[in-house]
Amino acid sequence: MKPSFYDLNYSDLEAVISQNDLNPSVASVLFNWHYKKKETAPCQQKISTHSSNFFQENFDFSLPEIDTVYESEKDRTVKFLFKLKDHHKVETVLIPFNNKYSICLSSQVGCAMNCSFCFTGEQGLKRNLTTSEIIGQFLQAWHWLASHRPGEQRILNIVFMGQGEPLHNFDAVKKACEIFLSQHGTSIGIQKITISTAGYIPGLKRWREEIPGVNLALSLHSPFTEKRNELIPLNKKYPLDEVLAYIDEIPLQKKQFITYEYILIKDFNDATDDAKKLGTMLAGKSAYINLIPFNPFPGSRYTCPDWDTIENFKTVLDTFKIPTLIRGTKGDDVLAACGQLNSNNKT
Ligand code: SAH
Numbered sequence: 001m002k003p004s005f006y007d008l009n010y011s012d013l014e015a016v017i018s019q020n021d022l023n024p025s026v027a028s029v030l031f032n033w034h035y036k037k038k039e040t041a042p043c044q045q046k047i048s049t050h051s052s053n054f055f056q057e058n059f060d061f062s063l064p065e066i067d068t069v070y071e072s073e074k075d076r077t078v079k080f081l082f083k084l085k086d087h088h089k090v091e092t093v094l095i096p097f098n099n100k101y102s103i104c105l106s107s108q109v110g111c112a113m114n115c116s117f118c119f120t121g122e123q124g125l126k127r128n129l130t131t132s133e134i135i136g137q138f139l140q141a142w143h144w145l146a147s148h149r150p151g152e153q154r155i156l157n158i159v160f161m162g163q164g165e166p167l168h169n170f171d172a173v174k175k176a177c178e179i180f181l182s183q184h185g186t187s188i189g190i191q192k193i194t195i196s197t198a199g200y201i202p203g204l205k206r207w208r209e210e211i212p213g214v215n216l217a218l219s220l221h222s223p224f225t226e227k228r229n230e231l232i233p234l235n236k237k238y239p240l241d242e243v244l245a246y247i248d249e250i251p252l253q254k255k256q257f258i259t260y261e262y263i264l265i266k267d268f269n270d271a272t273d274d275a276k277k278l279g280t281m282l283a284g285k286s287a288y289i290n291l292i293p294f295n296p297f298p299g300s301r302y303t304c305p306d307w308d309t310i311e312n313f314k315t316v317l318d319t320f321k322i323p324t325l326i327r328g329t330k331g332d333d334v335l336a337a338c339g340q341l342n343s344n345n346k347t
Contacts (some may be wrong), residue, residue, distance in 0.1 A: 005034065006132035006139075009178040010185070013162040022051045028184045030055070035185030038142055063136040064090075067145065077331030080141060084109070084133060088126055090163055092137040093331060094145070094155070101145070102157035105137050107165025107173050113198050115232050117221075117263055119297040120163045128169040130228060134176040137185075158188060161196040161217070167203025170210075177211055191256065192216060198234050199243040208250050217259035217290070218247065222269045223277040233265075248285065255287040264313060265294045266305040275313045279320030289324040295332055 008016065013027045026047050033043040040063060043054045068082040091174040093104040103309075110123035138155065145153035158180060160166035166173045173195065180188045196217040197203060207216065220240070221226040228235045247258055262281060264270045282289065291314060295303040310326060317324045 002058060002060040004130070005030075005055065005061050006063075006135040006179075007130060007175070009131075009175050010182050015077070018025075020054060022054060023048065026051045031182060034061075035179065035182070035188075038139060038146075038289035040139070040143070045068040055213055062141050064133055066140055066144065072331045075331065075345035078141075078144070079331060080137070082133075082137060082140070082143070084129075088127065090133070090137070090142055092162060094141050095331065098156060099140075099152060100154045101152070103138060103141055103155050103213065103330065104159050104162045105134055105176075106164055107134060107160055107166040107169045111164045113165050113232065115219075116257070117231055117265065117294060117300070119300070120127055123163075125164075128172060129164070131172045131175040133177055135265060135311050156188075156192060157237035158193045158225035159196065159217075160194065165198055165200055165203075166195045167197045167200040167207060170203050170206050174206075174211055191253075196245060196259075196260065196261065197258045198232050199238050199240065200234065201238045201243060203245060204243070206247055212250070213253055213256070215256065215259065216247070217261055217264075218243065220260045220278070221263050223281045224269075224274070227269055239301055244281070252286055257288050259288045259290055260294055263292045263294050264305050266309070267300045268302060270309050270313055271318055272312065279317050281320060282322055283320045285322075287322055289322055291317075291324060291326045293326070299336055 005279060007293070010031060010132070013030065014024070017024060017026050029046050030043055033039050033045075040061060042052065042059075042061055046054050064084055066080055066081040067089060068081040070079040070081075076096045079090045080094075082090050082092065084090065088109040090106040090109055092106060095102045095104060106129065107124035108128050111118070111120045112125035114121045114124075142155060143157075144151050160173060177193055180186050180193060181190055190213040193214040194217050195207065196219060198219050204216075207214070219232065220228075221231045225235070225239065225241070228240055254257070262269075262278065278289075291310065293310055294302050296303060314324050314326060
């Protein structure tokens with residue numbers, strides 16, 4: 001099988017070009033063609049026939065196949081089920097805001113973290129996605145918008161909050177970020193990409209050294225050890241205080257902050273004491289809190305608190321002067337909201 005063109009970052013492409021004595025200008029033409037113009041057929045313009053033939057003969061330009069599209073009738077969220085070459089499936093979500101979109105990408109088939117509140121974890125980890133499979137989710141979603149909602153193909157934010165633990169598949173995620181960020185390609189702004197982690201310290205170290213400008217979100221979910229252990233088993237290996245201490249040492253860029261995600265689960269982590277402890281823990285940091293009302297899924301053991309409890313939790317956090325947002329549950333009618341992604345789901 002030929003390697004995928006979409007596995008090459010810009011410097012990989014330059015290396016292929018120089019090793020094969022092709023014209024160095026081909027690199028920028030091809031990135032422009034596939035990532036700015038978003039053409040999926042091999043390029044036959046502005047490069048020699050020799051170069052064009054070389055790429056057609058040696059690289060695969062196909063994208064992951066869209067198996068099913070679910071459109072929310074409530075809020076226009078779109079969920080894609082992709083079928084990969086080995087027949088594994090992953091999901092991707094387009095979340096609309098002001099006629100633009102954020103895209104929520106998957107980084108693995110399933111997930112090894114086994115968080116008790118997350119539908120994806122029930123699948124276990126099947127395998128890592130390749131860079132081309134990550135980039136492919138973005139390009140296919142863009143093409144779907146171009147044909148189904150013409151004029152709306154503006155995907156301005158990328159969040160790695162779909163299936164999988166992105167820091168557990170660092171190499172492929174890093175390369176995908178490099179392609180997204182490349183000036184020659186999609187040129188997404190560096191602060192428009194966010195990687196969400198359950199707190200995988202080896203990956204955090206690499207993030208800090210290798211792609212520090214990409215934003216980080218930490219799934220915190222409880223400031224108390226026992227509760228966090230129940231929610232995120234990874235906490236037993238990499239406890240929250242070590243993760244927070246590590247994150248605190250990271251020099252942030254101007255206007256950069258860390259997002260702390262907090263799922264609100266009824267009668268579990270939604271009390272005033274939880275909010276006070278969370279506020280004490282994060283006060284004074286460059287922090288932004290995203291409160292996520294728990295999204296139920298078939299067979300889930302938790303439920304979502306009522307609206308008053310959610311608002312009360314935010315009011316307590318406000319006293320600590322930490323900016324806090326209650327994240328809406330877009331797309332929940334098509335199981336596209338946070339934690340509802342499970343490509344084995346037959347419902
Ligand atoms: N593994 C990464 C990214 C995937 S989860 C991480 O743990 O951060 C992305 C976000 O969805 C996380 O904040 C996660 O905690 C949240 N999430 C998972 N299941 C959920 C559910 N059932 N309801 C609401 N949010 C959920």
